[in-house]
Amino acid sequence: xxxxxxxxxxxxxxxxxxxxxxxxxxxxxxxxxxxxxxxxxxxxxxxxxxxxxxxxxxxxxxxxxxxxxxxxxxxxxxxxxxxxxxxxxxxxxxxxxxxxxxxxxxxxxxxxxxxxxxxxxxxxxxxxxxxxxxxxxxxxxxxxxxxxxxxxxxxxxxxxxxxxxxxxxxxxxxxxxxxxx
Numbered sequence: 001x002x003x004x005x006x007x008x009x010x011x012x013x014x015x016x017x018x019x020x021x022x023x024x025x026x027x028x029x030x031x032x033x034x035x036x037x038x039x040x041x042x043x044x045x046x047x048x049x050x051x052x053x054x055x056x057x058x059x060x061x062x063x064x065x066x067x068x069x070x071x072x073x074x075x076x077x078x079x080x081x082x083x084x085x086x087x088x089x090x091x092x093x094x095x096x097x098x099x100x101x102x103x104x105x106x107x108x109x110x111x112x113x114x115x116x117x118x119x120x121x122x123x124x125x126x127x128x129x130x131x132x133x134x135x136x137x138x139x140x141x142x143x144x145x146x147x148x149x150x151x152x153x154x155x156x157x158x159x160x161x162x163x164x165x166x167x168x169x170x171x172x173x174x175x176x177x178x179x180x181x
Contacts, residue, residue, distance in 0.1 A: 037084075054132050077124065
């Protein structure tokens with residue numbers, strides 16, 4: 001009888017510890033995690049996500065994606081937004097926090113799953129590689145330059161400006177976009 005009481009007390013103790021140590025969150029609270037408040041002393045970056053090229057190649061885009069939900073009429077999936085830069089943040093770290101915070105769908109392949117030794121962005125907002133033809137996919141630029149290495153290898157600095165572009169022509173349609181602005 002005494003052993004049973006000790007066992008019951010132990011189970012109750014474990015239950016209390018687990019319950020007190022568990023942070024139960026709503027979906028909205030979960031997506032707001034990992035976002036820091038910007039203060040005067042904060043180092044910051046800006047990030048935006050665009051799909052202008054898909055608008056220009058609408059006829060190549062898969063039919064089920066020809067919708068404002070996936071490709072907004074202005075091409076902007078995420079307007080330029082400022083976030084706190086944390087030490088050793090990569091482009092991927094910031095992108096992951098951004099899409100979680102803004103509840104934007106994203107799928108990626110881990111660095112150990114490909115030959116590039118970097119995270120590979122497969123799709124954002126349901127736009128994937130090949131969704132707009134054989135030369136389509138996601139590219140990124142930092143401060144107007146398109147790096148030649150992956151998002152998880154690019155370490156950011158204070159003031160950097162990141163833009164993710166959906167391209168339908170291996171980035172050639174992105175360069176045209178910048179010339180017209």
